[in-house]
Amino acid sequence: MIPVEEARERILRALSPTAEEVVPLPAAWGRVLARPVVARLRQPPQDVSAMDGYAVRAADAVAGARLRVVGTAPAGHPFAGRIGPGEAVRLFTGAFVPAGADAVVIQEDTTAEGEDSVLIREPARPGRHVRRAGLDFATGETLLEPGRRLTARDVGLAAAANHPWLTVHRQPRIGILATGDEIFLPGEPLPTGGIVSSNSHALSAVVRAAGGDPLLLPIAPDDTHAIAAAAMAARHCDLLLTTGGASVGDHDLIQAALGPHGFALDFWKIAMRPGKPLIWGRLGDTPVLGLPGNPVSTMVCAVLFLLPALARLAGLPAGPPPLDIALAGTDLAANDRRLDHLRARTGRDASGRLVATPFPTQDSSMMATLARAEALIVRPAHAPAVPAGAPIEVILLERLGI
Template sequence: MSDCCATDGLMGLEVALSRLINDTKQVSDTEAVPLGASLDRVLAEQIISPINVPSHDNSAMDGYALALKDLHSGDTLPLAGQSLAGHPYSGEIPAGHCIRIMTGASMPSGADVVIMQEQTETTGKGIRFLQKPDKPGNHIRTAGEDIPAGAQVLTPGRRIRPQDIGLLAALGIAQVRVYRKVRVAIFSTGDELKLPGEPLGEGDIYDSNRFVIKAMLGKLALDVIDLGRIPDDKAALRAAFMQADQAADAVISSGGVSVGAADYTKDMLAELGETRFWQLAIKPGKPFAFGQLPNSVFFGLPGNPVSAAVTLQQLAAPALRHMMNQQPEAKVELTLVTQTPLKKRPGRRDFQRARLVYRESGELQVRSTGHQGSGVLSTLSHSDCYIVLAEEDGDKQAGDLVKVQLFDQLLI
């Protein structure tokens, strides 16, 4: 079956993702931020190394530095001094001598080899060397061995990770230019919603969606504007839409995109902007909506909590990363044996919550975390991956091979 659509005419996931990327604009404004504040920001410049890393030839071991030509197997050489990290040996090693050297310390002039201390003995006449290296360069890290001066280190669009910050610090770079943060306004809709800590009336539920959405967006370098709960009232919803559109680059709502009589979100989107597409061939998350407002794009997530989380991760987040100018990050997918049978009707791509497990033999397998209803948030909490069943797939039996997609940074 084609990725484009399923048997009921719903739009396929790949087509929706392509539309989302094509219809969202990338921010162009940039700013310089201190290196310590750059985590998860998107790099807006090419980083060229201004120095060699390491900046000087240095020892990779604790031991003794010397000129290899001065050494014969079993020789004892007198000690001429020492070289410590930050306190190098001054001058050139006298012929026929060695110096004590520590890991990271500069190689002294005239030395071309380091012999580790485990291959030496200390005697009254100096240092006796039990082995002789075959050639110069033994246990020496040369200047620029990691990064030579002038080398390209990082490219625009990279999400700056902790190890990147360490790399930039090693280059002596104190600040970096990044794209400005994308502004995202969020709200949830429904008269039945209550905040955690408030008492529940008959028919009420707690507003879990907005909390999980905000937490997931917090894993991205975004400015999140939380507009709270909006009642099922057209005037209140219109005001929320207009406020969000003025304040943000993207607007995300939860609920109100199904077919119920009080689901006003689609109506409001049509009144103030336009709906680009609605309803997809995925499960959970069929009633996902995408549209355009006067100043922003709109992502309408379903009201069921698992559907909201899945569509945020699979659809809205890639579009937001594109708006941030972030280079695409491939999802990690595996083919594993399922330990549990899986129910599936052909027609939509199914993201079933699951957990990786190891057999006693060490073989990695996967098992369902239980009930797959779109309102069952507990199974998502107990999961670390999805079992992804294709549109044309039916039921799977225990022991079958299935495609598994590991949770990305938004859910771990």
């Protein structure tokens, strides 16, 4: 058995980001930027008014002064002339500040006297209520760096920088193959001995949450030819996930099925709980990650290995899931030689500190317990017993988006 950290590093070393593609701006949300976004203009393009009011020369706009209104400039309709001594131009928010003006007096500090005169009740200051040209960004400035998942704010910034298209990484295409004579789709009639397939649907959701494009393959029975045929059909994918058939029983057939078709095994068996029987290798050019059949083992392996792999394929920084510190909600026994991940509820103590309490039963088949869990308590190999209230490391599942 190899350590979790070594297994993850070997997986990540074998993967590269997907190719670039150009998408229209409305389709860019959630995609991973592959090329920098550089401003094609400055923003604002000229000095603009931050408020409704009057563009003035600050030297003229003293309290009690009456200025001659020589024009009106709504946003998008700049005043064509220049403000001279004793003059003002009626402005609205976002309008260009006319040449000759160096301040804006907001309308609440003025009194209009007809259409061509305004009384200044509060003095102006140079630059007051004026957004200077280039205040937000300058032409040629790099606004967004590659390797970030684009948020709604990023999309808005790219639009403001005059980009109708963005270059992003193609969404990783992930084939998902569930195996086993006993597996049936949700809603199908279940024969005696049959169980509903949950792993492939959970993994599909993980892939979508990470920005990938899942391809659910038909369930393959415990037959090497059927498994091989399904796997070969997914060789165009960026990664093939299998679930089930990764252990040591007579019906654990992933390696036996793919071996004759050029499958090259990198490693098998991880020093962790749950999820020891994990396969990593390559079927031709297609990386293959073989996950255990137990549902909880599958999802824990997805947290530790699949999510980092998806990040690498998507062009994001990839590494272990983030760890947080919590207090143990109960006494924890000493651990054995395998890194353990205990499903746990979380809460806060009277001081507001995070507390994680493991469920009393940690069987790797219990999906209901996993669905109720808010964290995985990480227990290193050979960790000593921990009393209630002691600090422990946890993986908060909500932070992972799954």
